Amino acid sequence: MINEFEEKIAGEIALSADPGKTMRKWREEFGLSQYELAEAMDISHSVISDYESGRRKSPGVGVVKKMVDAFINLDMKTGSSTIAKYVSETKTDCIIAMEEFPSGIPIARFIELIDGKNLNPDQLPSKKVYGYTILDSLKAIMSLRSGDYSRIYGWSTERALIFTNVHYGRSPMVAIRAHPLTPALVVYQRPENTDPLAIKLSRLEGVPLITTELEVAEIIRKFNEEKERK
Numbered sequence: 001m002i003n004e005f006e007e008k009i010a011g012e013i014a015l016s017a018d019p020g021k022t023m024r025k026w027r028e029e030f031g032l033s034q035y036e037l038a039e040a041m042d043i044s045h046s047v048i049s050d051y052e053s054g055r056r057k058s059p060g061v062g063v064v065k066k067m068v069d070a071f072i073n074l075d076m077k078t079g080s081s082t083i084a085k086y087v088s089e090t091k092t093d094c095i096i097a098m099e100e101f102p103s104g105i106p107i108a109r110f111i112e113l114i115d116g117k118n119l120n121p122d123q124l125p126s127k128k129v130y131g132y133t134i135l136d137s138l139k140a141i142m143s144l145r146s147g148d149y150s151r152i153y154g155w156s157t158e159r160a161l162i163f164t165n166v167h168y169g170r171s172p173m174v175a176i177r178a179h180p181l182t183p184a185l186v187v188y189q190r191p192e193n194t195d196p197l198a199i200k201l202s203r204l205e206g207v208p209l210i211t212t213e214l215e216v217a218e219i220i221r222k223f224n225e226e227k228e229r230k
Contacts, residue, residue, distance in 0.1 A: 002072065002083065005072075005083065005086050006068050006069075006072060008086075009026055009068050009071065010064050010065065010068050012026075012099075012100060012102070013026070013059070013064050013067075013068075014061070014064055015102075015227065015228075016102040017102050017103070017227075017228075018054070018102060018103070019051070019058045019059060020051045020052045020053060020054045020056075021052070021102070021103075022102055023048075023051055023052055023059070023067065024052040025155070026071060027048075027052075027071075029082060029155055030071045030074065030075055030082050031082070032071070032074060034048040034049055034052075036074065037067070037070055037071075037074075040070035040073065040074055041066050041067060041070050051063075085151070086151070086154070086155075093136075093139060094135050094136050094139035094140040095133060095134070095135055095152065096134040096135060096136060096164065096216060097132075097133070097134040097216070097220055098131075098132070098133045098134070098152070098154055099131060099132060099223065100130060100131040100154055100155060100156070100159075101129065101130050101131055101132075101223075101226075101227060102227060103130075104127075104128025104129060104130050104158070105128060105129045105130075105226060106126075106128055106129075107124060107126075107127060107128070107129060107184065107185060107208065108124065109226075110129045110160060110185070111185075111208075111210055113222045113223065113226055114187065114210070114212040114214055114219055114222065115212055115213065115214055116187065116210040116211065116212045117210065117211045117212070118208055118209070118210055119194060119199050119202070119209045119210065119211060120199055120202045120203055120207075120208055120209045122203070124208055127158060127184055128158065128184075129158060129159060129160050129184050129185065130155075130156040130158045130159055130184075131154050131155070131156055131158075131159035131160075132159055132160040132161075132162055132223065133152045133153070133154065133159060133160070133161055133162065134162040134163075134164065134189075134216060134219070134220075135152065135161065135162065135163055135164070136163075136164050136165050137163040137164060137165050137166050137171065137172050138165050139165075140152075140163075140172075140175075141171050141172075141175070153181055153183070157181050157182065157183060157184070158183075158184045159183055159184055160183060160184060160185050160186070160187055161176070161183045161185075161186050161187070162186075162187040162189055162219065163186070163187065163188055163189065164189045164190070164216060166188045166189070166190075166191035166192065166194075167191070167192050167193065168191075168192070168193050168194070168195040168198070169188050169191050169193070169194045169195050169198040169209075170195040170197050170198050172186065172188075172198070173186065173197075173198040173201040173202060173205075173209070174201065176201075176205065176207070177201050177204070177205055182205055182206075182207060183207060184207075184208075185207055185208040185209070185210060186202060186207055186208070186209050186210065187210045187211070187212060188209070188210070188211045188212075189211075189212055189214070189216060189219070190211075190212070190213055190214075190215075191211055194209075194211065
């Protein structure tokens with residue numbers, strides 16, 4: 001799982017429209033100063049500063065790998081607190097896909113991308129979505145304990161939770177209401193039905209509830225295209 005986490009960080013930096021900004025995001029997520037990271041990478045801190053400010057061109061594969069290795073090694077030396085936030089030791093096969101966006105996508109644009117239908121039109125806050133997690137709703141209900149739900153939020157709660165294999169949609173919204181973290185919006189992918197209680201709960205939580213008929217692969221493809229445009 002740690003290898004997958006390393007690949008996630010490296011891929012996000014390499015594919016970002018603003019690699020320096022993404023590098024800074026991960027450095028701060030690991031709680032490191034530019035000096036600490038530079039020392040671990042055996043380079044000058046000014047090099048880190050130049051990358052993050054955009055004064056230096058996008059880093060090569062070697063630099064990204066060295067940086068990611070430094071993140072992981074330094075975190076392990078201090079108890080692996082950041083790794084623990086992203087790498088679950090519990091069963092995580094309920095997570096189909098999980099990605100962050102280099103910059104936020106307005107909720108209205110997010111809904112447009114997935115050809116979504118808003119079941120809660122009075123709830124459309126003017127905020128942005130910074131990532132998404134696609135989950136098999138049945139596996140999530142069966143395998144996730146209450147303490148595991150924070151792991152599906154990645155680095156930001158301002159994300160979309162996209163549930164597949166939805167029969168009535170009541171259980172996902174009950175779980176969200178019971179947990180202190182609240183997503184930016186909830187999406188049901190090709191639900192059989194949507195329980196009126198799920199819509200009521202989304203209103204109570206102030207969370208847009210969206211349905212889409214797109215296949216999961218198509219949803220991911222559209223998100224990747226949107227990331228490339230940014």
